[in-house]
Amino acid sequence: MKTTYYGQSTIMIETEGKKLLFDPFITPNPAASHIDIHSLKPDYILISHGHGDHIADLVAIQKSSGAKVICIAEIAGWLGAQGIEAHGMNIGGGFNFDFGRVKMVNAVHSSTMPDGAAGGNPAGFVIYAEGKKIYYAGDTALTYDMKLLEDENLDWAFLPIGDNYTMGIDDAIKATGFINCKNVIGVHYDTFPVIAIDKDEALEKFIKAGINIKLPAIGEEIDL
Numbered sequence: 001m002k003t004t005y006y007g008q009s010t011i012m013i014e015t016e017g018k019k020l021l022f023d024p025f026i027t028p029n030p031a032a033s034h035i036d037i038h039s040l041k042p043d044y045i046l047i048s049h050g051h052g053d054h055i056a057d058l059v060a061i062q063k064s065s066g067a068k069v070i071c072i073a074e075i076a077g078w079l080g081a082q083g084i085e086a087h088g089m090n091i092g093g094g095f096n097f098d099f100g101r102v103k104m105v106n107a108v109h110s111s112t113m114p115d116g117a118a119g120g121n122p123a124g125f126v127i128y129a130e131g132k133k134i135y136y137a138g139d140t141a142l143t144y145d146m147k148l149l150e151d152e153n154l155d156w157a158f159l160p161i162g163d164n165y166t167m168g169i170d171d172a173i174k175a176t177g178f179i180n181c182k183n184v185i186g187v188h189y190d191t192f193p194v195i196a197i198d199k200d201e202a203l204e205k206f207i208k209a210g211i212n213i214k215l216p217a218i219g220e221e222i223d224l
């Protein structure tokens with residue numbers, strides 16, 4: 001299993017011969033605009049919530065790849081009205097796909113679509129594939145609900161660390177205790193001035209807390 005980082009909260013996970021793209025926000029991101037979104041060709045696109053910095057390239061990539069979208073029921077309905085087939089889920093539910101299991105979990109945030117439509121509740125995901133468990137938190141505050149993952153033996157967690165809209169570094173470190181996971185890939189930082197971080201300081205804080213922290217460059221691959 002491997003992951004590739006595409007900036008903000010956009011990642012690809014490749015597992016069991018399938019490509020899972022999360023929260024595509026690439027063309028509006030100056031740091032990622034060199035990436036050809038139509039070359040990504042995901043099999044699935046997972047959407048955590050309806051904000052523009054998570055769905056900007058959703059429709060274009062879905063149309064060029066034919067990927068199946070996995071998202072909360074309200075966003076599935078919003079996509080359906082545009083003729084895009086999506087697998088709607090809701091918080092606490094899981095489903096077995098051909099690459100493995102996806103469970104939708106709580107995130108504390110908001111979720112309105114760019115056109116003002118209701119996006120339901122924001123969500124995170126736990127992916128079970130190749131005998132591994134990966135937590136993709138989405139945009140979220142630190143929340144006690146994360147403790148529900150404590151006994152899952154998560155292998156990796158994708159956590160937002162940019163502050164202002166989501167957890168910052170200190171809360172993300174606290175979250176690693178709640179979810180009992182020491183392998184973390186930080187996302188949702190540096191894309192906009194309000195979520196700029198001091199990377200060296202962030203790395204130092206995570207390492208001091210005993211966390212194996214990765215802050216990959218855009219385009220960088222990591223084995224999970």
Ligand code: NI
Pocket residue numbers: 049051109110139165
């Ligand atoms: Ni958001």
Ligand code: MN
Pocket residue numbers: 051053054139165188
């Ligand atoms: Mn966001």
